[in-house]
Amino acid sequence: MEGKAHVYGDNIDTDRIIPGKYTKTLDTASLAAHVLEDLDPEFRHKVKVGDILVAGDNFGCGSSREQAPIALKVAGVGVVVARYFARIFFRNAINIGLPVLEVPDHDIEAGDPVTIDLEKGEVFNQRSGKRFQATQLPKVMIDILNAGGLVAYLKEHGTYQLNEE
Amino acid sequence: MTISEKILSKKVGNLVKAGELIITEVDGVMATDTTAPYAIQAFQEMGGGQVWDASRCALIIDHAAPAPNERIANLHTMMREFAAQQHIHLFEIGEGICHQLMIEHQYVRPGDIFMGADSHTPTYGAIGAMACGVGSTDLAAVMKTGKIWLKVPETIRIVCHGPLQPGVTAKDLILYLVGKISISGATYQAVEFEGSAFENMTVASRMTIANMVAEMGGKTGYVNPKGLQLDYDFEAVFPDADAQYIQTLEFDVRDLGPQLSIPESPDQVENLEPHEGQAIQYAFIGTCCNGRLEDLQAAAQILEGKKVANGVRFLIAPASRSVLLDAITDGTLQTLVAAGATILNPGCGPCVGTHQGVPGNDEVVISAANRNFRGRMGNPHSNIYLAAPTTVAASALEGKITHPKKYA
Numbered sequence A: 001m002e003g004k005a006h007v008y009g010d011n012i013d014t015d016r017i018i019p020g021k022y023t024k025t026l027d028t029a030s031l032a033a034h035v036l037e038d039l040d041p042e043f044r045h046k047v048k049v050g051d052i053l054v055a056g057d058n059f060g061c062g063s064s065r066e067q068a069p070i071a072l073k074v075a076g077v078g079v080v081v082a083r084y085f086a087r088i089f090f091r092n093a094i095n096i097g098l099p100v101l102e103v104p105d106h107d108i109e110a111g112d113p114v115t116i117d118l119e120k121g122e123v124f125n126q127r128s129g130k131r132f133q134a135t136q137l138p139k140v141m142i143d144i145l146n147a148g149g150l151v152a153y154l155k156e157h158g159t160y161q162l163n164e165e
Numbered sequence B: 001m002t003i004s005e006k007i008l009s010k011k012v013g014n015l016v017k018a019g020e021l022i023i024t025e026v027d028g029v030m031a032t033d034t035t036a037p038y039a040i041q042a043f044q045e046m047g048g049g050q051v052w053d054a055s056r057c058a059l060i061i062d063h064a065a066p067a068p069n070e071r072i073a074n075l076h077t078m079m080r081e082f083a084a085q086q087h088i089h090l091f092e093i094g095e096g097i098c099h100q101l102m103i104e105h106q107y108v109r110p111g112d113i114f115m116g117a118d119s120h121t122p123t124y125g126a127i128g129a130m131a132c133g134v135g136s137t138d139l140a141a142v143m144k145t146g147k148i149w150l151k152v153p154e155t156i157r158i159v160c161h162g163p164l165q166p167g168v169t170a171k172d173l174i175l176y177l178v179g180k181i182s183i184s185g186a187t188y189q190a191v192e193f194e195g196s197a198f199e200n201m202t203v204a205s206r207m208t209i210a211n212m213v214a215e216m217g218g219k220t221g222y223v224n225p226k227g228l229q230l231d232y233d234f235e236a237v238f239p240d241a242d243a244q245y246i247q248t249l250e251f252d253v254r255d256l257g258p259q260l261s262i263p264e265s266p267d268q269v270e271n272l273e274p275h276e277g278q279a280i281q282y283a284f285i286g287t288c289c290n291g292r293l294e295d296l297q298a299a300a301q302i303l304e305g306k307k308v309a310n311g312v313r314f315l316i317a318p319a320s321r322s323v324l325l326d327a328i329t330d331g332t333l334q335t336l337v338a339a340g341a342t343i344l345n346p347g348c349g350p351c352v353g354t355h356q357g358v359p360g361n362d363e364v365v366i367s368a369a370n371r372n373f374r375g376r377m378g379n380p381h382s383n384i385y386l387a388a389p390t391t392v393a394a395s396a397l398e399g400k401i402t403h404p405k406k407y408a
């Protein structure tokens, strides 16, 4: 995967990702029009399909609304990279099939072209030529992501399987 | 073992330790009108059929209730239809906020493992349940399988030596602690609160404490059950004396005064005093954090025989119908309405900015809720201060942030 980096700061909460007033809908496409609007009203115009959202600590804190990762996904975001994520957002993103990578250390700046290897959990900054390693996901999360999300995973397996080695 | 390790070990049938990845059965689930529609959709996409145990599921219409528009009305209809078809109990508009109802109606009990599709689900740690917030798809998966995968959390132990000063409330204490731990300080972790500051607390106050574990980023949290009283018999789960904590923090809170969370994050907590005099246009008491009878009574005590300041809107949303009924019976509501408060139906009210009182541009709100992120109440151009119900009531009387001791 390859895309341009959009870089934001720490503690971006779910009210900023998608305000509560827009969340009461099953029309997920409508969420894209309001994604990150209180943080950066230009974001939805700038973002291209497959782009990479880069944030600091605790991305996605606050509400349990799954509309937050969905809004990012329908807006075109391909991967979210953060130092670490809020717990519920992290699970939700994997469950709906939005890849998220916890990368404790990196040099990505706004506009950098970035290549992501999800299998290896590797982030490559084409500008600096440097590679950064993401924290390993639990196996069950990789399985869910590989299946395309939790709906597909459960369709396939019927229930959870924990085959940690 | 910590409380989480004990509860999970009992459920899975062997000893589990922090850090282990496990699959556990779940004792109960709930979803609200923000999360249930997606959960229902995901449940159908997973293959539908019947939920694993209808008696352990609850649906609640509280976030945007009554429906403010056609779109939300139709989502409510979808919930009602699913509930009827699955024989799941649905709490209708006006019955109250999900978390209040789960405890009041005993959908959750001490020692249970509960998954709620709402981030404030850790509130049930007030009565010693392991309760976690999850998203809609996770919830659908529990409705289907009765199980969830999770990592046994590490635990932060917070010991507070009290008692609190008269007039200083559980909300002041938890705001103070959120300020110390920060909005992300307990991410992926459980929190255990113990010490003399908590031991005499009512269930309502314990709920206020456990509720804001969500504002520490915690996965779940517990108020140590020492001193816990419920109106049914229960087996309390205490941590072992040699439980392993990732961190123990001790605070002497005997001199703590009223606290204030300033815009725009719940962990921006300061003493009230430097902010006294800050003009406010809007005061709000309610939510799963502070919409219970003791909160309304504390406000009524301050407002008794007085009038809310000109230019201030004072909104009150009781946490449940039973709170509302009790407040009617004991005269609390009479006092609040006579003072100029506007009473909303039980439910989330204006907490999440969907309806029932959105602030205007540049307006300042003082609220007894748990979150003050930018745009939280529906307008990114307003500012929200969080405080105890006593501080909110005193401030409503003066039209500016006011120390509650003035009206003690």
Ligand code: SF4
Pocket: B063, B097, B098, B099, B118, B120, B286, B287, B288, B289, B347, B348, B351, B352, B369, B370
């Ligand atoms: S009262 Fe507010 S914080 Fe509590 S469940 Fe409702 S919207 Fe969420």
